[in-house]
Amino acid sequence: MKILTITDTLPYPTVSGDRIRTYNLLRRIAEQEEVWLAALLENPADAAGVPHLESFCRGVEVAYVPRRSPVMHVPGLLRYALQGRPLELKFRHSPELVRKLQNLVATVKPDIVEIIHSEMALYLDALPTQAQRRHVLTLQNIAFQQYDRIFRTDRRIGVKARAWLHSRMMRVWEPRYAARFDRCIAVSEVDRDLLLEVNPAVQVRVVSNGVDVARYQPLPAPVEALSGAALPSLLFIGKMSYPPCADAVLFFCEEVLPLIRRALGEVEMWIVGREPPPEVSRLDSGGVHVTGWVDEVEPYYRQSTVCVVPLRAGGGTRLKVLEAMALGRPVVSTRIGCEGLDVVDGQHLLMADDADAFAEQTIRLLTDRALYERVTAAARSLVMHSYDWDAIADRQLEVYAEALEEPSLYKPVAQALGD
16 A cells, blocks of 8 residues: 655654654554655754654655745735635645645555645645545544634634634635545544534544553652652643643643642642743743753653643644653643543543642642552553554554545545645
């Protein structure tokens, strides 16, 4: 089987959840099938990851989105609006990527073309016609829900307005366009049901997120912190330029952490993730540490006592929750933060949505050693049996094979992807 994956970001280094998923599945599938990759580059420095990806992919193509002044985008945005396309998709359009995809498809003749993220889905219409090819759209989140949640939680007027418009346009366009693919992949039953609720015609299967359980072995328990001999340390890991992550740490540090400190005294908080915005960077004082980019996250897990996931927006499923579970660090999360994972509150993690409850659940883990050990053991068992990347890659291959067995749903349209 020849597989071409198209994505909006080069999946190495693995510095965000979407990259982690793409990388782990690509690497495992490439052990069994022929894999090519085409990706947009977020910044020139990301090109350093190409040689590593070429070590297991048959070929890697990268392209940049042209940087233009806002005025230069106006004609294209008007054209997208008249065609009923969400305006944000315009900023994913790269003529360079279109040319490279057309050459690659004509040369390789892939059996499967997988496009990752609905905001890249328009590249479907840039591909040369090929009768035997099947098309798969992977939705690492449902974009219209993701942006609706950003609209409801973000404090910045400009971000709120943009998220509101995008969520409304995507709610109409995303489920309709997804039905043009032979298969769609959602990362949870929750996302699958949400998509089918809007458009029952979509052929959607679930392939969950995962974790490398062989690589991420349980770390030693932080005995001194649990016994009171050392300061407890809380940890949040995420891409800080992503608005839901910034909102999460602002909510936690402003509303939850003071309640924990009032009950327990000094507690450290570590915020780990690249590109923190100014409002997050300003949190770096008084026992709150904002690291920015780090080469390895494992040392931060090692020094932590509890991982917190106070997300109030976003979508998909949280790979960092699974990572913490694999490494033996218990998690306190909002329901949105662990949405789509097959977890039980009080067994695999603790859940809370408001500040008082979140503080209370965190305090329980910091003060009840038996609860701490019980939750970490159950969480590790869960990821070993249900979220190992090896089994998830096999499931992905099953979806590809299923698509190849049935007639294609794809019908070319007159309006091709354009600038």
